[in-house]
Amino acid sequence: MKVTVIGAGSWGTAIAGVAAARADEVMLWSHDEPVPAGINEHHRNPLYLTDFTLPDNVRATGDFREALEGAEGVIVVVPSPFIRATIHGAAPYIAADVPVLCLTKGIEPGTGKLMTEVVEEELGHPERVAALSGPNHAEEICRGTLAAAVVASEHPGVVAFFKDLLISPAFRLYASSDVVGVETCGAVKNVIAIVCGIAAGSGYGDNTLALIMTRGLAEISRIVHARGGDPMTCMGLAGMGDLVVTCTSEHSRNRSFGVAFAHGESLDAYQARTHMVVEGAAAAKSTAELCRRLGVDAPITFCLEAALYRGMTLDEALEALIVRTPTEEFYGLDR
Known part of the structure; x- marks a missing residue:
């Protein structure tokens, strides 16, 4: 064969x-x-x-x-x-x-x-x-x-x-x-991994990374649900499994780009230096577009898109996230 x-x-x-x-x-x-x-x-x-x-x-x-x-x-x-x-x-x-x-x-x-x-x-x-x-x-x-x-x-x-x-x-x-759930998890976890890299590169600790991953998983679940996929898929290998490894591994180009971005390196410079395409950077833009079309609240994705493409500083992006008032943990999902 x-x-x-x-x-x-x-x-x-x-x-x-x-x-x-x-x-x-x-x-x-x-x-x-x-x-x-x-x-x-x-x-x-x-x-x-x-x-x-x-x-x-x-x-x-x-x-x-x-x-x-x-x-x-x-x-x-x-x-x-x-x-x-x-x-x-x-x-x-x-x-x-x-x-x-x-x-x-x-x-x-x-x-x-x-x-x-x-x-x-x-x-x-x-x-x-x-x-x-x-x-x-x-x-x-x-x-x-x-x-x-x-x-x-x-x-x-x-x-x-x-x-x-x-x-x-x-x-x-x-x-x-x-298929919708598996692929959506695979795309959006790259966005969350960049944000984890930015947090690590900015000096934040394990508690912060756990917060980003957990709220990132909730964000992914809302998108999967809105697209007609099964939110339970987010708990499996394509969701939680891939999210953890991409947000924490030294091999993750999305996380490593986030670290470099926090240190002042641009997306174009990073991709030219590594000869790698940062999938999460492209996904930040397309996922944000999709979420606005579907009416899905995706604050982590929106802030990364603004930082990468709309001139928002990292301090401004962090401020936009932390001023939000926490609500019910699993909002936006039918249970």
């Missing part, structure tokens, strides 16, 4: 290594020119996870036709700002019956669409599209340390296909039918 991974960043590289244990051939598609040569000649990605040696049955290319011809499964792992254009380019080479798994986390600006919805629009046949999310830092997945994730689709056969492909003793996979 041939499996194609579209996107050869850290997560794409790591998941290619996971898929290689079950697939006969894994083809990585990358738009970064040095990547195919580095993987094909040395079995290493020269830009991401550079110390990770990929299995011999993983190859790479920058050509969609070569990458996708004969593929029986496709995994999408491109940064959210580029997902629509990338999948539009790949669409002519993906057969209508090929299952597609989306690992990208985000909400599209303007439309408020989740990443699977973007993929479905570009490819058609939405019944074959699933999402995977969970506390999965690529730096640990590639080393085979114990981890878990959720595969979400309303169609059990698609979930079963990707569980069989990716599951291992070290990578536990659970099933869910709540």
